[in-house]
Amino acid sequence: MFESAELGHKIKKSAYEKEVPALREELLEVQLELAKSTAFPVIILVGGLDGSGRGATVNLLNEWMDPRHIQTHGMGEPSDEELDRPMMWRFWRALPPKGKIGVFLGSWYTWPILNRVNGRTKDADLEQSLERAVQLEKMLVDEGALVLKFWLHLSKAKQEKRFKELEKNPLTRWKVTKRDWKRFKQYDTFQAVHEKVIRFTSTAEAPWLVVEGEDACYRSLTVGKVILKAIRDRLELETVPPPRTVAPPLMPPIDNLHLLKTLDMTQKIDKRDYKVKLDKLQGRLNELTRDPKFKYMSVIAVFEGNDAAGKGGSIRRITGALDARYYQVIPIAAPTEEERAQPYLWRFWRHLPRKGRVTVFDRSWYGRVLVERVEGFCSEFDWMRAYSEINEFEAQMVRHRLLVVKFWLAITKEEQLRRFEDRQKTGFKNFKITDEDWRNREKWEQYEQAVCDMVDRTSTLVAPWTLVEANSKNFARIKVLKTVCDRVEAKLKELHDQGIDYLDKPKKKR
Known part of the structure; x- marks a missing residue:
């Protein structure tokens, strides 16, 4: 699954700088068209390994698009108010309305993964959490949402190299914490859990796109182009709505028993x-x-x-x-x-x-x-x-x-x-x-x-x-x-x- 994200994809900076202006312009155009249509919401999940560029990717999306029509949510540790309610409550409150784009840095996958890696839960608990996530995403898609899920990946060697490069520079040293190095030591455990999560939850309604995170130019263009195409394709579909699935008829009671009449x-x-x-x-x-x-x-x-x-x-x-x-x-x-x-x-x-x-x-x-x-x-x-x-x-x-x-x-x-x-x-x-x-x-x-x-x-x-x-x-x-x-x-x-x-x-x- 992660092999294709370890092929060393790179884009020269000159090529990147040449492509970005047109991409930004098209993203703004499609975002404005979405806002005017109010046809559906766009929900973007950005997950991945520490050092893979998740935060930089989210920041870039906010830079490239109109901030009036994009909402970003950094879902860190839940507050006491959030812990007082079911886990999904904090995400439901943050869902974007129709016509808007919601970007989640950290999502309904974050804590099930961390709990499993740190041994607070078992495989069965993780699978139950993943089933709930799949049900949520299917419901969102059935309600009309466009759900895009990106997983930014780094190999173990590249993650270590990334951390060391950041630490060498006094201006970026703050980006690497003791927690990051602790998780680096758990890399293999994280890798196993991540693969299970992605395989289990990459569905027809909301598939994961695994993107190599080492090269910022490649990562940024890939994510930007996928978002652009997905929104544009969906807007075109809105002019001719696809046929909805017909539900099977409810079976009448064989004994003709009418509950209320009893x-x-x-x-x-x-x-x-x-x-x-x-x-x-x-x-x-x-x-x-x-x-x-x-x-x-x-x-x-x-x-x-x-x-x-x-x-x-x-x-x-x-x-x-x-x-x-x-x-x-x-x-x-x-x-x-x-x-x-x-x-x-x-x-x-x-x-x-x-x-x-x-x-x-x-x-x-x-x-x-x-x-x-x-x-x-x-x-x-x-x-x-x-x-x-x-x-x-x-x-x-x-x-x-x-x-x-x-x-x-x-x-x-x-x-x-x-x-x-x-x-x-x-x-x-x-x-x-x-x-x-x-x-x-x-x-x-x-x-x-x-x-x-x-x-x-x-x-x-x-x-x-x-x-x-x-x-x-x-x-x-x-x-x-x-x-x-x-x-x-x-x-x-x-x-x-x-x-x-x-x-x-x-x-x-x-």
Whole structure:
């Protein structure tokens, strides 16, 4: 794999200086065309060995292109804020919007590689990290991004020569550190891990280009020309969009079992019992979130349901039990222009809470397989792939000790009509009813089928759905509160069983 990058490719400086002006001009032209089109984002990963010219390459790209349309991210050691969330959070926040170019010096590969080389993880851990990286890149490409990955390589002898040359010059001596020499001693280990990473993650959607890093002229022209051609080719393709993959049809249940129709919608609770249980459960939830071990976890509560099913009322019963400094409610509506310029899950990733916090989503990422599916706001290919993307998103949260609690609040079609009419008659409830609500009723059966498919495909062991019979608002609120309390209590017990000594260990850098 690295053999072709050790052939001693060189370009004379005179030839380099002759080619650069035209290349810079073309890069600026294609960058401006990309910015005007806002057709897709460009994500450039620059990885490689120490001394191979990664930083110089990134600096040169910024020099050659318009800084207004390029964003550079030097992803060093994660901050405490970043360590408090799943590893991919820091990268999702840095993704460029459509029309922009994002350059990553250090990426989602950096820490899995370093952890494996330094013996903090095993091969199985590395492979799991690489699988997540491949899934992320496939999702980005499916969302329209152009992903370019460059690996700058040096042989062991050339790396040693490079370090010694830099050290001899007083003006460049600072570029070589003790850490660089330490990693040089691990060269063979790094080489083995790098080769595994590149072979595993060089995919059709996002292949790696291995570039020899010794000669700066060759390296710079190669990277610049590849970027130019890739963006130009993609812009030409945008005029004639390629056909999208057609998703296979969902299999109807053989036994014709309809999940929502199995619910007992007649369940109620006496008003007096409701008040007693509400006070008790709210007190219990408050105590649970003040448990010393709660600072090692966080809670994400997801509320979906029929229009007028009582999501807002249930959410208020949860937040009424919490310290306002430690929770946030995120209402999800139609995406803004900023959100449409990013991959679908971007607007949800950025709201993930820190440890010791609660975040409530009033509607959520499930809009893609519900509203967008039924209303035709996205293609069948997009909402079909969303099931696996959502499952992976939630699995990443759970791996980082985020407790995901998901509710579907169900009401009958007749109860919804009664509530709609009540809202129209009551002045202070008028804002809750819209023309869109009435239109959605006309597609009741389609939404029911979408809900059944959603629950079937995304109710996992780590993030199961709780179906709530919500014809009685009081019954629904008690069931929601009790479920949250039970899940938080179980998670705290799990943390307790792990042992406080384990939890208090210093955070490992990724």
